[in-house]
Amino acid sequence: MNGEHHYRLTSTWTGNRGTGTSGYRDYDRAVTLQVAGKPDLAASADRPFRGDPERWNPEDLLLAALSECHLLSYLHACVTVGVVVTAYEDDATGTMVLDGNGGGAFREVVLRPRVTVADASMIEAAEAAHAQANAWCFIANSVNFPVRHEATIVAALQ
Structure with missing residues (x-):
C-alpha cells in the first residue's frame, strides 16, 4: 500500500x-x-x-480526524498482536491558543480511549498497541503538536 x-x-x-x-x-x-x-x-x-454552534467547525473536524485515525490504527495494531477489542470509546480534547494577532494554533490533543478487550491476559499488549497506533496514524503524523494518549483498558472477562 x-x-x-x-x-x-x-x-x-x-x-x-x-x-x-x-x-x-x-x-x-x-x-x-x-x-x-x-x-x-x-x-x-x-x-x-461568529459561527453557528450547531454545525461542525474546523477545530471539531481536526479533533475528530485525530480521534478516528487513532481508533482505526489502534484496532489494526491490536489485530497484529492478537488482542481482541470488543469496545472502544474516546473522549478526546484539544487545546487551541490564540496568538493575539488574529491567528492561533493547537497546543496539544489528548485522546482518552476507553477500551474493552476480550480477556485480562490481553491488557498489557492492548496498552502497548497505543504506541504503535500513534506511529501509524496518518493524521497524528501530519500535525505539529503533541497528540497524547491517556487510555483506560479493561477486560470483558477477568
Missing part, C-alpha cells in the same frame, strides 16, 4: 446574506463540505468566531 493517496473535497460558502462580505458582521460563516458519494456536512466557524 505504498505510494501517494489523493483526496478531494468541495467547500462551498453558503453564508451570503445578500451583501456578501460587505462587513465583518454582514455575512454568515455557513459552509457545506462535500465529498463525492458521501452525505454533505454542514460546517461553520466556531461560536467565538
Whole structure:
C-alpha cells in the first residue's frame, strides 16, 4: 500500500446574506463540505468566531480526524498482536491558543480511549498497541503538536 493517496473535497460558502462580505458582521460563516458519494456536512466557524454552534467547525473536524485515525490504527495494531477489542470509546480534547494577532494554533490533543478487550491476559499488549497506533496514524503524523494518549483498558472477562 505504498505510494501517494489523493483526496478531494468541495467547500462551498453558503453564508451570503445578500451583501456578501460587505462587513465583518454582514455575512454568515455557513459552509457545506462535500465529498463525492458521501452525505454533505454542514460546517461553520466556531461560536467565538461568529459561527453557528450547531454545525461542525474546523477545530471539531481536526479533533475528530485525530480521534478516528487513532481508533482505526489502534484496532489494526491490536489485530497484529492478537488482542481482541470488543469496545472502544474516546473522549478526546484539544487545546487551541490564540496568538493575539488574529491567528492561533493547537497546543496539544489528548485522546482518552476507553477500551474493552476480550480477556485480562490481553491488557498489557492492548496498552502497548497505543504506541504503535500513534506511529501509524496518518493524521497524528501530519500535525505539529503533541497528540497524547491517556487510555483506560479493561477486560470483558477477568
